[in-house]
Amino acid sequence: MTKTALVTGAGRRFGFEVAKALIEDGYKVFAHYNSSKDGVDELSQLGAEPIQANFARQHDVKEMVTQIKKSGSKLDLLINNASCFFDNDSVDNDSEALETVFQVHNIAPYLLITGLQQQLSNSDNGLIINITDIYTDKPSTNYIAYCAAKAGLANMTQAFAKALAPDVRVNAIQPGPILFLPEHDNEHKMQVLDETPLQVEGGLEPMIDTVRFLRDNPFLTGESIKVDGGRALNL
Structure with a gap:
């Protein structure tokens, strides 16, 4: 039977990239987006079902939960990856930005997990993977609200791992410098890499490998894996 992922x-x-990899692995993929639709159009051509929602x-x-429930009784994998990244100035001067940080990283994942719990339980290997951050443990003073929200998602990971066992496993991945943003200049990149023991930009493949590792190891739940080239050691 075809496996299903959101x-x-x-x-x-x-x-x-992880949605595309799951399609290659034979999954039916629900590809959620808010406004970044270019990649979703490509995923649709590969067979994904796009779902728009403002978290x-x-x-x-x-x-969105209702729509996914209507499509079938089983969900094998939920990856809570949607994110927004606001610094202190942004949230201090825009109450909507402050609310959005916690809506996207805490409330939306909570609603998805609780709303789709039965579908995940109906899978033989129901799995939730929450994408947190290495700043979950050592927060940045420049992104206080963001770090707090990601820490909340990390706490939620452990709580749901206990609450949903043994039917559904819940784990997290903490990415580090896997892929710089276009606005990052060379000075910033060199500083980050200098603080990273492995001194390389990781790329997305190590993240995808970790998703597959968590999927294929049925004895892991409540875990949080850093994929950061060791950078968290120097924070």
């Missing part, structure tokens, strides 16, 4: 934030970067609005998340 990837949030599938329009770009890791979300896009800053609870109504959108609940509508």
Whole structure:
């Protein structure tokens, strides 16, 4: 029977690449996006089913849950990857940005997990993977709200791992410098790599490998794996 996965934030970067990898692995993929649709169009051509939802609005998340439930009784994999990244100035001067940080990283994953719990339980190997951050353990003072929200998602990972066992496993991945943003200049890149013991930009493949590792090892739950080239050691 075909396995089914939901990837949030599938329009770009890791979300896009892991969705594509899962399609190659034979999954039917629900590819969620908010506004980054270019990658989702490509995923659609590969067979993914696109789902638009603004995670800053609870109504959108609940509508998405309803739509996925209507499509089938089983969900094998949920990857909570959707994210937004605001610094202190952004959230201090825009209350909507502050709310969005916690809506996207905490409330939306909570609603997806609780709303799709039965579908995940119906799988023989139901798995949730939450994408957190290496700053979960050692927060940056420049992104306080973001780090707090990611820490909340990390805590949620452990709580749901206990609550949903033995039917559903729940784990997290903490990425480090896997893929620099276009706005990162060479000075920033060199500084980050200098702080990273392996001194390389990891790329997305190590993240995808970790998803497959968590999927294929049925004796892991409540775990959080750093994929960061060792950078967390120097934070």
